[in-house]
Amino acid sequence: MQKTRTGRVLAATLALLVVLALPAFAEGKKGEANITPQTTMKELRENPSIADSGFYTYSQDKDCPPGQRLWERTTLEQYTNRYVAQGSADGMNLVIENYNAGVKVTHLFYTMDEIAQDSTKAKTALFYFPAKEAGAKYALVIPGSGWNESAELEEGACTAWQLHEMGYAVFVLRYRIWTDAGDNAPLEDIGRAVRYITEHAAEFAIQPENYAIVGYSMGGHLTGLFGSDAVGYKNYQVPKPAALLLGYPVNNMTLVKGAYRFLQDPGIREPRYYTMNVSDYVTDDFPATYHWHGKDDITLFALNAAQQEPVLEAALAAHNVPHKYIVYDHAPHVSGIGTGTDADGWLYDAAAFWEEQAAQNTAQQPAA
Template sequence: MKLKRVLASALLLVTLLTLPARAAQASGAKGEANITPDTPMAKIRSNPSVMGAGLYTYNQEQDTPRDIRKWKDTTLREYVNDCTAEDCAKGLNRMIENYNSGIQITYKLYTDEEIAAVPTRQKAEIYYFPGRDPGGKFVLVIGGNAIHTSAEMREGVSTAEWLNELGYTCFVLRYRIGDQAADNAPLEDVSRAVRYITEHAEQFHVQPEDYAVLAYSSGGQIAGLFASDSDTLGHKAYGVSKPGALLLGYPVNNFFELKPVWGLLIDPYADGPRYFDYNVSDYITPDYPPVYHWYGKNDVTLAKMYTPAQGRVIEKALVKNGVPHIFHHYHNAPHKIGPGRGTDAEGWITEAVAFWESQTAAKAADTAA
C-alpha cells in the first residue's frame, strides 16, 4: 500500500508539473531568451517559452514538493554546476529562440496506445536542437542518472549547445530512470529514440546513417550496451542501425558492488539480469563502433564503483578487439562536468566530433573502394 501511495503521489506531481507547459503551449505565449548562469530556476521555469517548449527541468528534485521548494530559488549555476552553467544557459536561450520561431522542441517517443500499455513510457521523449547545416549527421545525447536524479539540463542542454556551435543537430534524450526503468526500459528508450529520429530524418533535416551517441556516466553504460551486437541488449535486438561512433564522457563500465542495490531500487522483481548487471567491456567485439572515451583521475563517483573496473577496462577491451578509438585519462576532470569547461577535459567534444567524422569518412572510402 505504501508503494501505491508513493506512485500515486508521483503521478499527481508529474501531472501538476506539466500543467504550466500545457497552458503555455495552448496560449502561444513567448518568453525572452535572457537566461544567464545566475538566473533563478523559478524564473527559468516560469519563462513561457521554456514551458511551451516542454523541456523537463526538474532534474535534481526527487519528485516531492519539498524538494521542489528547496531548489526553485537556486540559480542555474547552483542547480547544474560551474562547469556546465555557461553552456546550459546558452543552450536554454537557443532553445527559446528556436521555440519562438515556431520550431517544435519536444517529441514523445511512444504512441498513446503504447503508453496506455506501459504508462512509464510517458516519460520518454527527445528535445530537438537543430544545427546550422541541414542534411548533416545527428548526435543523440544521453545524460547520466543516479536513480532519482537525471541530467537533461546539466549534461544534455550544455552538450547540445556545444554541438550546435559546431554546426550539428542533436537530440537530448529523456529516458526512464529509477523505479520506472524496469525491464531494461532505458535500452528500449534509446532504441526508440534512434528509430524515431531516423524515420523522421527528412523532417529533422538530418542523415539517418552514421549517427553518433554522446553519453555520460550511467548513460554511457546504457549507450555502450546498445552499441553492441548482442542479440538481447544491443541495437540488433531492437531492429535499429548501429551508431557511427560512441562519444563517451566518464562512462560507467561496471556498477560493481552497486549492482544489488540498483536491483532492489530499480527492478526488485526481475526474473533475470537487467542492463545494470552487465559490463560494457564484456560486449565489445571487433564489430563494435569506433569509440572516443575519457575519465578523470579525480573522478570520485567512479572511484566509489572501483575505478580499476571502469575506463581502463573498456580501453583494454577496445585494444583487444581492434576497435578504432581514442582514450584520455585526465588529471583534473571530475564527474558531472559535461563539456568540461575549466577542466582538463575542456574541448573534448570538438576532438571527439572530429574523430567521429574521420571514422565515418574512412568507412565511406572503404565502401566506395
C-alpha cells in the same frame, strides 16, 4: 487503481501533446533568451518559451516537497554546478530561440497506446536542436542519471549547445530511471528514440546514417551497451552508430548492482543493464569509441576506478575497435563539455574522431 493511474497519465500526455501542437509564436507565448548562470530556477521555469517547449528542467530528488520551493530560489549554477552552468544557460537560450522560431522542441517517440499500456513511457522524450543548415549529421545525447535524478539540464543542454555551434543537429534523450527503469527500459528508450529519429529524418532535415551517441556516466554505460550485439542497436533494427563518444562512462556498476536489482527488477535473475559490464560485450564489430575521464572523478573512484575505463580500454584494444582514450588530471564527474577543467574542448576532438569514422564508413559503401 491501475486504470485510474493510467487514465491520469494518458490525460496528462494528451494535454502535453495539445500544448506542443500550439503555434510557438502565439501572442504572449514568447520568452526572452536571457538565461544566465545566475538566473534562478523559478525564473528559468517561468520563461514562457521554456515552459511551453516541454524541455525538462527538473531533478526529481530536489524538486519534491518540501524542498522544491527552496531549490527554485537557487541559481542555475547552484542547481547544476560550476562546470556546466554556462553551457546549460547557453542551451536553454537555444531552446528559447528555437521555440520562438516555431521549432517543435519536444518529441514523444512512444505511441499513445503504448503509453496507456505502460505509464512509465510517459516520462520519456526527445528534445530537438536543429542544425544551422539542412543535411547535417546528428548526435543523440544520453545524459547521466543517478538514483532519482537525470541530467538533461546539466550534461544534455550544454552538450546540445556546443554540438549545435559545431554545425550538428542534436537530440537530448530523457529516458526512464529509478523505479521506472526495470526490464532494461532505458535501452528500449534509446532504441525507440533512434528509430523515431531515423523514420523522421526528412522532417528533421538530417542524415539518418553515421550518427554519434554522446553518453555521460550512466548514460555512457547505456550507450556502450547500445553498441553491443547482445542488447544494442541490432535488436531495434536501426543503423549502427558511427561513433560512441563517452564522458566518464560507467563500465561496471560494481556494488551498486544489487541495489538496482532490488529497486528495478526484484525476483528477476536474468541479466539487466546494471548487471552487465560494457567491456564484457565488446566485439570485433563494436562501434568506434572515444572515451575519457578525470583522475579526480570521485564517483568512478567510489565504483572502483580500476574496474571502469581501464577495463573498457583493454576490451576495445583486444577486439581492434577503433578507439581513443584520454585521462585528464582534473575533470570531475558531471563536468559535461569540460568547462573549467582539463577536459575543456574534448567534444571538438571527439567530433573529429566521429568524422573520421563517418568518412571511412562512406568510403567503404559500394558505389550506386
